Amino acid sequence: MEPERQQPYQDDHTTDSAPAVFVRRHQLAVMIAGSIVISLALVTVSMTLYSTSGTAQVDLSRPGLEKVREQVKSVDDYKGFSASGEITDKTLSEFDGLYAEQLKGVTSVDAFNPDALSNEALGIDQLTADQ
Numbered sequence: 001m002e003p004e005r006q007q008p009y010q011d012d013h014t015t016d017s018a019p020a021v022f023v024r025r026h027q028l029a030v031m032i033a034g035s036i037v038i039s040l041a042l043v044t045v046s047m048t049l050y051s052t053s054g055t056a057q058v059d060l061s062r063p064g065l066e067k068v069r070e071q072v073k074s075v076d077d078y079k080g081f082s083a084s085g086e087i088t089d090k091t092l093s094e095f096d097g098l099y100a101e102q103l104k105g106v107t108s109v110d111a112f113n114p115d116a117l118s119n120e121a122l123g124i125d126q127l128t129a130d131q
Helices: 018-025 027-052 066-071 087-107 125-129
Strands: none
Touching: 018 027
16 A cells, blocks of 8 residues: 655645735836836935035036136146156156145144134135135
8 A cells, every 4th residue: 555645735824915925926026116216216315405505506517507617717826746757866856845845735734723624724715815
């Protein structure tokens, strides 16, 4: 005699709700739709912040502000070191001079002083005085 095979236990009483079954069957579509909804919400928040913070008013890259962009004065008194060319004693001494000048400006400010972020300490008072 052959022994009886036991059938695997089947629970005919599922407790999953209809939305849970739908999500399980359509996981990829739900994930894509959820990603789109989240990205739209983040874009909405960022555009709201862009408009209400005043950044939109100072953004000169917007279309229609070509005339305003032409009126912006460029201050080009940058004393930089050329990234190309020969390395000679003259160029090394020039670099050392420019470096020492920048180092003096950086180390002269006391970082723990409340005035460390003042216009004078940041060097932006010179720009407003020149205009």
